[in-house]
Amino acid sequence: MYTVKEVSKLLDLSEHTVRYYTDKGLVPNVQRDKNNNRLFDEKSVHWLTGIKNLKRCGMSVESIKTYVDLCLEGDSTVRERYEIILEQKNAALAQLEEAKLRAKFMEKKANHYLDIINQVVQDNTNPGKW
Template sequence: MYTVKEVAQKIKLTEHTIRFYTDKGLVPNVQRDKYNNRLFDEESLNWLIRVKYLKDCGMSIKDIKYFVDLYLEGDSSIPRRYEIILKYKELAREQLTEATKRLAFMEEKVKRYHTIINQVIADDTNT
């Protein structure tokens, strides 16, 4: 079992965010100790990771809650969950494409500034 602090360090979320997600019902079956502190098992940890990824793909808290609720309905919701994941997979692909373009831009800038610093070329642009 993991504490909120341990989970925060493990999956790179703030303790506040983890508490917020659990309070919103995005992590089913979070356990509590005798002092009412949240405790996370591997399944709860995996739910937090899923929520993090869905949020990073642009899914709203409301839509994540809907997705979790669908999951809790069981197998009958698999087709709907599949549709949701397909939609956000495409959004993730678009984000990756944009991130790849940003990386290429930054790599080119690094090369340019490296040559300027080494006085191979003059800094004659404002780029």
């Protein structure tokens, strides 16, 4: 069983965020100890992992809530859930491509600065101040 602090470290989420998600009903069956402290078991961690991933795919907390509720409804919602996951998987793939381009862009930019700092004289196809 994990405390808020422990899961937050484990999943690299802020404690605020962990509480926020649980309070919004994104994590089913979060237990409390006798002092009313949230207690997370392996299943909770599992849920939170999924939630974190869906969130980073770009899903809103509200949409994730809908998805979680569908999960709790049982087998009859499998197809509907699949559609959601499929969409988010595609979002993730698109993000991956974007991330690649962005990383390249930033590497170029950093190298550009290195060139300037090292006084490397370049040809004048240099695209400008940026």
